[in-house]
Amino acid sequence: MTRITLATLNALPADAFEAVIAPLFENAPWVTAGLAAMRPFASLTALHAVAIGRLYAADDAGKHSFLRGHPMLSPAALLRGITADSMAEQRSAGIDGLNAGDAAKLDAANTAYLARFSFPFILAVRDVSVATILTAMQRRSTASPAAELLEALREVEVISWLRLLDRVLPASTGGISTHVLDTVRTGPGAGLEGELWHIPSGAGSSRVAHFVTDKSGRAATMLGDGALMAGIYELRLEVAAYLAGMGVSTLDRSLFPSVSVRFAVMNPEEHFHVLVLLSNGAYTAYRGR
Amino acid sequence: MTRITLATLNALPADAFEAVIAPLFENAPWVTAGLAAMRPFASLTALHAVAIGRLYAADDAGKHSFLRGHPMLSPAALLRGITADSMAEQRSAGIDGLNAGDAAKLDAANTAYLARFSFPFILAVRDVSVATILTAMQRRSTASPAAELLEALREVEVISWLRLLDRVLPASTGGISTHVLDTVRTGPGAGLEGELWHIPSGAGSSRVAHFVTDKSGRAATMLGDGALMAGIYELRLEVAAYLAGMGVSTLDRSLFPSVSVRFAVMNPEEHFHVLVLLSNGAYTAYRGR
Amino acid sequence: MTRITLATLNALPADAFEAVIAPLFENAPWVTAGLAAMRPFASLTALHAVAIGRLYAADDAGKHSFLRGHPMLSPAALLRGITADSMAEQRSAGIDGLNAGDAAKLDAANTAYLARFSFPFILAVRDVSVATILTAMQRRSTASPAAELLEALREVEVISWLRLLDRVLPASTGGISTHVLDTVRTGPGAGLEGELWHIPSGAGSSRVAHFVTDKSGRAATMLGDGALMAGIYELRLEVAAYLAGMGVSTLDRSLFPSVSVRFAVMNPEEHFHVLVLLSNGAYTAYRGR
């Protein structure tokens, strides 16, 4: 799908605007109806938040009705003609290629879930394995109806967000930066070489940045100005070379010659500041604020 | 090089035995002379420790003389006819392919180092980059002579150890195991799927094990019985599927969908127990004992 | 309250046995009725699990009725004559000493909660501050009725467990041990001196053990054989002395001269294995398995 810019989206005629965003919510144009009048949106995040707010503002009957508008995760559903978005999502999870045994297993789990909650099992399945789908369904099948209603709506948040990203380019506010702290020397991990890789599902990986941390152990924003995409990235740090420079002998620095931190960008309008606490024999990775 | 077994090594005639191990130490047959009489060795670790013990037992003049028996890390040295082991090691670091500018830079650094310490710069360079060599040399050039003598000998430990592994298969005492602790639920990370990959330098990676952690969060020994090799391994944990099973919604589990811990096995006769402390938004990796 | 042993409890006449355990559950003798016939219990953990299992097995009406048998957390409740256990618990949280303003605030929050869920707000308040009570109530007031029912029952698990511990000495299966890993030297934190302190609420602390970690970095079980109590313990590690022994200069080891890990023992029949990952400039504490 060719993506339009947010500026273009903001400038479309109202009906064209709503035609773009209506498919975000499965068979539920009411969720996005009238949003055209609230333009311009400064970000996809803002637009999405407004739509999600409406969904949560619906009463319980409205929420149930909305959830019942979703197809089952099932090979049979794929044959029955569902929305193009649902079709693509289920295919990315391999639902269309299930053998008869697995399909029967999935259908049985779906039927039991539907009987209990009166709406089909909903999960953001893009690039998720069938095993994960079954594990999640098993777990959620024992939840209380109220808790499960919320859980299903949270998955709708993800599904609709990814569908929005399929159609419109995000605002250029996002980016990735890093900060390495050396907990042996109790200071910044300065002069450390690293790379940032993009790891798309399916196809091959590509290096999108090369950096050397500055005096404070930081590498400045990479993939800013709209270059950040939703998906998986991997930060690679050349720890062995760094430790060699710190005077650590080959024997002592041999455990983690390189450190790779793989993380998922769900919202490319956000900034991802990935921190690594580094010692000779351990490291900790987390997202900073 | 085809490797012989430790049993075969222990059973060789004394002169053949010493012919195998003499090249471990560059131009210094005295380090390993007479070791045949101490056989059988239960492990390469034991054999190597005896040889290294002799090296450290030499007086300062003996140590200096030994270190002076090593070639420079230099394209010129490669032309001059050095031992086959040194040749292979320097080539793996790309010394033979340096352009004229970099070669001159390396030679200048080598000459300055030699002038200060009266022995050539020694580093275990197998699969190490030229940048790392230069960084290490720059750092070590400012050390005191006594400290640098020790540093050089520690590198000899690594060099001779890797040369021994080139010739003889290690005892089958090593292996890799893992243990995942879930710090959100304050308990074992049970039922977590993962894989173990071998990442050889140069060629492609290969999956060597697939596992699911048991009730205590552990995966039992992989690559035991002699299958463990010196080199890089990577542990991959399917965190997203695990968290989905724990009832964590897609939104909350999205940061680290998988966790990869890459680590180096220097001594394949050791056991590597790799632990991961896991929460939704951070993880810590280290080697346990 | 003088506590009896588990052996004594197991040997009591049935009516005496049930008189001991009936007060565990507020105004609900049915939860523990008939448990005498299931004796002997090997542990308090087993006895408690059976009672809790009955509670969860009740239908929703039964659970609601049970929860409605609890008093409000309120100074007014204290005057109205509630069970001795509830009285003591509320006093430990300072409910009896609230000034008029805070009491009114608490009562208003209680009334709103009761109106929404039709049972009073229940929290294990022993030694908890009024601020924490209000924070928890504010948060839980927005939960779904189904989720909040579960939440209240989980608090009952804690309340009844602590009441059981008030009456009967736990089985002697518990204890505390520790393991220190040195992530700078990538090995055990051996020879590290430490102490274990008991930190009772109110009164002064007392040192209950002194230890030196062994070669593997471990200190063996302390407070075994029934000496472990429910409550707060603190592990103190003499890091500065350890690092001095490792050859770290005063300047480099100065950040964390000692490391104290304070943790709560809820179930003294369990073993608490507390691990510390230690480097010069960072440490991580967690409970191992």
Next chain:
Amino acid sequence: MTRITLATLNALPADAFEAVIAPLFENAPWVTAGLAAMRPFASLTALHAVAIGRLYAADDAGKHSFLRGHPMLSPAALLRGITADSMAEQRSAGIDGLNAGDAAKLDAANTAYLARFSFPFILAVRDVSVATILTAMQRRSTASPAAELLEALREVEVISWLRLLDRVLPASTGGISTHVLDTVRTGPGAGLEGELWHIPSGAGSSRVAHFVTDKSGRAATMLGDGALMAGIYELRLEVAAYLAGMGVSTLDRSLFPSVSVRFAVMNPEEHFHVLVLLSNGAYTAYRGR
């Protein structure tokens, strides 16, 4: 000792200025001679760096001579009339109260050390235990002469720095701040109450600040404007109350009800930013940059 301000020090007549700082270096007025001409100093850090730079600029003979000007750590030395500073430092470590057996042990170790290195064993002993002194001496006794010379000078850095702080108030550039990251919710640990305590050696502790972390999980600078002192501080975080507010039930939040991080301020002109990564069942503390 009443401390003067840095402004006062900068304004003193040259001979008075040098009389203040000469005792920083044991029996070695040459280290600080002439520093008066370099005034004003913007900080004690700057003044000290200049003096230390002179010490390191001395040749090896000069350094050895300087180190030989130090007294032994020994009860006998205390009787023989050493400088008042050395006297106070050794007393704080309990050297004056050693029994005959321990004193003999210490003297024997000192004599062996002196024989090997030709200067007495030097350690910054303020508030350090005799056990730590002996451990450090044992370790350092096996170092190379060159390495040990450096080690001794690094201890002199600490000793002279603490003596400077005894005499002059530091510049008001230091302070303590904190930042809590919640790794369960992958975001800031906001609204978390905590306290900062000062833990002087000997006397009782005192609470010096109370704080609640802001939306970003931070607490702003405490003890700024010259209120920070060299010594031990402890940060205490009320984790149980925070988790209760996050909707974590009593059972799940029971492991670490509070987290205390004790750290040493060596240079009160620096800013100490102490970070805590927090999950239900683990935490990591480190100093940020």
